[in-house]
Amino acid sequence: MSKRLGTGLGKGLDALLPSLNINEDDKVVEIPLGQLRPNPYQPRKNFNDESIQELAASIKEHGVIQPIIVRSVLKGFEIIAGERRYRASQASGLATIPAVVRKFTDQQVMEIALIENVQREDLNAMEVAVAYQALIDQFNMTQEELSVKVGKSRSHIANFLRLLQLPEEVKQYVSRGTLSMGHAKAIVGLKDKKIVKALADTTIKEQWSVRQLEEEVKKLEENTEKKTKLKPKRKDxxxxxxxxxxxxxxxxxxxxxxxxxxxxxxxxxxxxxxxxxxxxxxxxxxx
Known part of the structure; x- marks a missing residue:
């Protein structure tokens, strides 16, 4: 069997996709769950418990149909693709899980983790932003190089990276989905972090649309500009x-x-x- 995790990728990541295919000629081994550890570059921090339990119920009845992909590391194996299946297998009480062992570099592991999640839209906006920044920092990439890697526009990359400038509490709003990506983009350019937090709180409380928030930001900027013009310049x-x-x-x-x-x-x-x-x-x- 063969499973392809996403389309529309840049040439750099597209070359990695065949390594995620599982074919009839692949050797599938049963690996004890105790010998496995999650991908350290996994960008997704939150897993839906209800979804995991549903998958666990399916595994109890049918077993793990699609083997996970791992690489050999010191003291066991590291999961490259299939952490949900691994977690569901734990929840279902299995002792082992079918797996295919492959060789990957750290950069490939990190990029694949991003492919598996972003292309399936399993990550929230903050997780995507953190993952993009990690790739840039870890492998000394430019935003342009990263955009080619993940098959996204440079503006797409820049918009996500700007979210990292938000105050921590507002980042949590975006992570939990109480504040949308559109709302976050509307306020991220404001310099005063207290105002950013206040606008985010009001947006959630009043259930403002992105357009309403943008209008409030526009009014705020216009008032600030007027005050700046009226304020006399201090002499040297x-x-x-x-x-x-x-x-x-x-x-x-x-x-x-x-x-x-x-x-x-x-x-x-x-x-x-x-x-x-x-x-x-x-x-x-x-x-």
Missing amino acids: PYINQLEESLRETYRTTVKIKHNNNKGKIEILYYSKDDLDRLLEMLQGKSS
């Missing part, structure tokens, strides 16, 4: 000090105006005699 303390020094020297109003390291000095006079006085002082200082 150094410029203030220079102006004060020049005022004392010339005994008149002096203004220094500058922008991008360029500017001018304005020395005000209030009569012809005042002008003559200032000119004499300036000429005296330049000589």
